[in-house]
Amino acid sequence: MTSHDLRAELASLTTEAFRPELAEIDRLPTLDIARLMNAEDTSVPAAVAARLPQIAAAIDAVAARMAHGGRLVYAGAGTAGRLGVLDASECPPTFNTRPTQVIGLIAGGPDAVVSSVEGAEDSPELAREDLDGLELTADDTVVGVSASGRTPYAIGAVRHARAVGALTIGLACNEGSALASAAEHGIEVVVGPELLTGSTRLKAGTAQKLVLNMLSTITMIRLGKTYGNLMVDVRASNAKLRARSRRIVALATGAGDDEIERALTESGGEVKNAILTILADVDGPTAARLLEESDGHLRAALAIATG
Structure with missing residues (x-):
């Protein structure tokens, strides 16, 4: 041209x-x-x-x-x-x-x-x-x-x-x-x-x-990367994101600080897993398995755990 x-x-x-x-x-x-x-x-x-x-x-x-x-x-x-x-x-x-x-x-x-x-x-x-x-x-x-x-x-x-x-x-x-x-x-x-x-x-x-x-x-x-309008797959790579992770778990579950800390510790800092351990009253490995079976969709994993 x-x-x-x-x-x-x-x-x-x-x-x-x-x-x-x-x-x-x-x-x-x-x-x-x-x-x-x-x-x-x-x-x-x-x-x-x-x-x-x-x-x-x-x-x-x-x-x-x-x-x-x-x-x-x-x-x-x-x-x-x-x-x-x-x-x-x-x-x-x-x-x-x-x-x-x-x-x-x-x-x-x-x-x-x-x-x-x-x-x-x-x-x-x-x-x-x-x-x-x-x-x-x-x-x-x-x-x-x-x-x-x-x-x-x-x-x-x-x-x-x-x-x-x-x-x-x-x-x-x-x-x-x-x-x-x-x-x-x-x-x-x-x-x-x-x-x-x-x-x-x-x-x-x-x-x-x-x-x-x-x-x-x-x-x-x-793809299930959110739960409602919460970024439950957020990667906590700095102090701000770690604080955001705690806040997301609190908003999703209504749990107190101590319970949130225990859930995040048990789930290796994974927000989605922590929410599932609280809402479904399961341990960390069970939460991980349920999420894997649900292709990472938290709502689907909750339905399996509570249904």
Whole structure:
């Protein structure tokens, strides 16, 4: 594609559209600019809401595959890639997932998280190489993330993943995108032109963050990583999380401090197990066995123990 063709393609994208009514924005008082930007941001949740049926269908498909041991892999470039890396990195401490269970791939590798790696986003071959390194299976899911919906790295990742039988999702912020068309589940959250022309780290980035939050969080709910709205699979890796673990057990059981401490000690600090030992009045090994029989779903384990 020539530079002229690329300019023409970008000019046709909603995310790249120029807004003449904002041409004097740099001359406005700071408070007025902040109000404009805040007003722009309020439109993002509505754009996401318009795609909730597609998002929910994608989540159900992801959860079904992850229940059989599959992985969730995000692939993107620039801001989109960084958002995927961020979401993936937050899953182990929040849901006690394995480090390899939710993975963020960014064009250009880890260095691209903090600095630009020129040309990496233009390479579908690089996406194939990155995915081949993961040895994808049919139980895995690959989510291509690109505001424009035309990023070769994201499209290449989705096409390669689909060719090997993995589930594919394409998240973009333009209608009729090549990325959404390449995926089994296309999600196009159209937030409109940006406050700064083409700066898709703004509304488009916010929209992508909201959708990725839903993909990972609701998938984990479906996999039994929560009990109600409590993060019962939280990994207590620091003082704050240890205090949160105690609070979660208290909220779930209503037990006193001494009983909570005994339950956490007996369960090796595992919150879900501690809750089960209290609510079902079983010992630590029994709680572990019941949870294993229930594929980690606390409600199911409780039903077995008390039924």
